Amino acid sequence: MHKYSKEIPFPETKFFTSIANLNEKEELDSIPSIAFMGRSNSGKSSLLNALSNHRGLAKVSRTPGKTKLINIFRTREGFNLVDLPGFGYSKASHKEHKDMMKLLEGFLNTWQNLKILFILCDSQREFPEEELSTIEVAMEKKIKPVVIRTKIDKLNQSEQHRVRTDMETSMNKIGVPFRVFYVSATTGRGVGELREFIVENMIPSNKGV
């Protein structure tokens, strides 16, 4: 059996609140948080549902640009899962795009207790330069950047190999290694491994296990 296929329990997660802009965050960011950032349609909401084993938790859509607000979920253990709005939605106006990028930049600059920034990217795409610079920004701010290549079920073996090479190239470009997960919210592949990583990092008693 593949060592990563073991199921590990993930804390019970509930919807907590949504905010439209960072002025509304009040004390929300004093709680340890992990955030999911990525282009529209990269699979953020689907992955959140898969992680928490809760299909309808975050809204998934075939129509890109579904998540416009910052949606905050709270685990029983008391940490936040933050579903960020997707960027790069092709039908968004120039102003909408600019506002979205400002919101995401503001999030990285002001969210106090952000422990991990998950950067999601559809495995069918090449890893973009903007995402690469987001990794560097996170590192400067001492936030742990972790890349998640999503929808891995859509690739055949040789394409999967190409995604791994793509990530090696990206690491060489910035000269610093970072963690990468290859997952499918549809088949569950890699989700257990990711759960394990989150639990180890976010629940103190599990640290160093």
Ligand SMILES: Nc1nc2c(ncn2[C@@H]2O[C@H](COP(=O)(O)OP(=O)(O)OP(=O)(O)O)[C@@H](O)[C@H]2O)c(=O)[nH]1
């Ligand atoms: N085959 C496959 N499809 C997926 C997977 N994850 C997500 N999808 C599909 O991709 C589309 C977008 O998924 P979402 O989870 O809504 O993506 P998002 O990043 O939250 O999108 P926005 O809210 O627009 O930013 C949906 O049609 C999902 O069903 C996956 O692992 N495999």
Ligand SMILES: [Mg+2]
């Ligand atoms: Mg979404």
